[in-house]
Amino acid sequence: MTTDNTTHFAPELHIPNGTFNVDFYIKFGATEHFRFLNDDGSIHVVELEINGAIFHLHETMRDALEPISAKGVTAVIGLFVPNLDEVMQKAVQAGAIEISPAQDYDYGYRQGMFKDPFGHHWQIQKKI
Template structure:
């Protein structure tokens, strides 16, 4: 029998500014926190979160490999595509948690329903499902 975590899957690492103490947006959005490592001043070094089985990490910006987070980069550093059963419900939950809507949910000719928002740290999320 294979271990639960033996399956291949993505776990994006989203960078946040050094000195970040609060990532409550993600908990309000529905993420479960697995673990958190803090710096001596109490700011977040790394936190592992999960949304319905999709694991991702928030990590303070690391300069040793020129990592950027969206605010200091003054732009989009990546788009996180999250497939869900109900796009509209997840988009609404994101707005209630403090996200900014970029594109409302709608159906596209290529067979997807998608909506996009920006989280408080500037990361873009594309919420989607095949229709």
């Protein structure tokens, strides 16, 4: 887990109000730190971590958009990992849709992209 004395990003991915299940992320390999629920049992916020990279799933509020209602990508989550092909495979097995397969690029990166069940695009990458 990232310590408080380091600078790091912690993206907040918005999910539709009334969401009860975010099991995709656990199947993908995330560890859940905490979860706050609304009175109806739906998710208000969940903190997750993938090998030290913390992110949050949060119900849509204020002027925030989530990809399904926005009918498009609201951000691309870039995740650097040492085992890119394994991570891509695990994501697809957990229910993601592959957008572009992992491949090497002339600019020195190996990258692949998938869309998670809530419409968020993840670019999995590694410097080569």
